[in-house]
Amino acid sequence: xxxxxxxxxxxxxxxxxxxxxxxxxxxxxxxxxxxxxxxxxxxxxxxxxxxxxxxxxxxxxxxxxxxxxxxxxxxxxxxxxxxxxxxxxxxxxxxxxxxxxxxxxxxxxxxxxxxxxxxxxxxxxxxxxxxxxxxxxxxxxxxxxxxxxxxxxxxxxxxxxxxxxxxxxxxxxxxxxxxxxxxxxxxxxxxxxxxxxxxxxxxxxxxxxxxxxxxxxxxxxxxxxxxxxxxxxxxxxxxxxxxxxxxxxxxxxxxxxxxxxxxxxxxxxx
Numbered sequence: 645x646x647x648x649x650x651x652x653x654x655x656x657x658x659x660x661x662x663x664x665x666x667x668x669x670x671x672x673x674x675x676x677x678x679x680x681x682x683x684x685x686x687x688x689x690x691x692x693x694x695x696x697x698x699x700x701x702x703x704x705x706x707x708x709x710x711x712x713x714x715x716x717x718x719x720x721x722x723x724x725x726x727x728x729x730x731x732x733x734x735x736x737x738x739x740x741x742x743x744x745x746x747x748x749x750x751x752x753x754x755x756x757x758x759x760x761x762x763x764x765x766x767x768x769x770x771x772x773x774x775x776x777x778x779x780x781x782x783x784x785x786x787x788x789x790x791x792x793x794x795x796x797x798x799x800x801x802x803x804x805x806x807x808x809x810x811x812x813x814x815x816x817x818x819x820x821x822x823x824x825x826x827x828x829x830x831x832x833x834x835x836x837x838x839x840x841x842x843x844x845x846x847x848x849x850x851x852x853x854x855x856x857x858x859x860x861x862x863x864x865x866x867x868x869x870x871x872x873x874x875x876x877x878x879x880x881x882x883x884x885x886x887x888x889x890x891x892x893x894x895x896x897x898x899x900x901x902x903x904x905x906x907x908x909x910x911x912x913x914x
């Protein structure tokens with residue numbers, strides 16, 4: 645049986661509703677439980693890292709939050725509202741407030757659509773015309789440091805790092821309350837990974853979006869996030885501020901993860 649340490653929690657900011665909250669979330673595939681009693685909070689204007697080894701349930705949690713997976717029980721609250729209990733129209737609005745960035749953006753970008761068409765479709769699925777949304781598309785492309793000339797190009801004309809910027813732009817264009825970033829730096833080489841992290845840190849200060857940053861890379865989480873949630877076999881075993889958890893991990897699993905990081909004794913990116 646997994647022992648859970650609940651001494652530290654990710655706090656909701658006083659006077660504000662969390663961007664995301666899950667309450668006793670259970671997810672199963674068939675008879676196999678994948679997530680059990682998952683309680684977490686992503687405060688407003690904050691990045692929370694979700695860490696754990698492959699198979700721990702990190703991506704399942706992210707996909708459940710955006711509605712790709714359905715929970716067996718429990719609640720997903722966006723901006724304080726239970727998504728499942730909302731009416732059809734309001735539920736659709738809440739879903740648009742949560743945007744998902746996949747690990748592999750190339751597979752999620754249509755090779756037959758220009759980048760402008762893809763971003764226009766995100767804004768208005770019924771009328772995906774670049775010309776009607778040109779100003780907003782230009783604005784968001786400049787936010788991710790690609791520029792307006794990317795609008796008329798196709799996904800294959802970009803590098804992996806540039807495609808990840810396009811995926812970030814697609815998430816940002818709706819001005820969401822929350823972004824779920826699912827291992828978005830893991831397939832990139834170190835130099836490109838650093839560029840994406842620099843971009844994400846900049847966006848934290850210039851947008852209203854909060855972020856659930858899913859990663860197995862503890863150093864990347866330390867560089868980007870204020871808080872961290874540790875997931876082991878579908879259970880949250882530890883959570884708290886990055887500084888506290890990394891400096892004094894309370895759970896054996898967390899200690900093992902930190903020990904696997906090069907230069908692990910008191911490791912830091914600073």
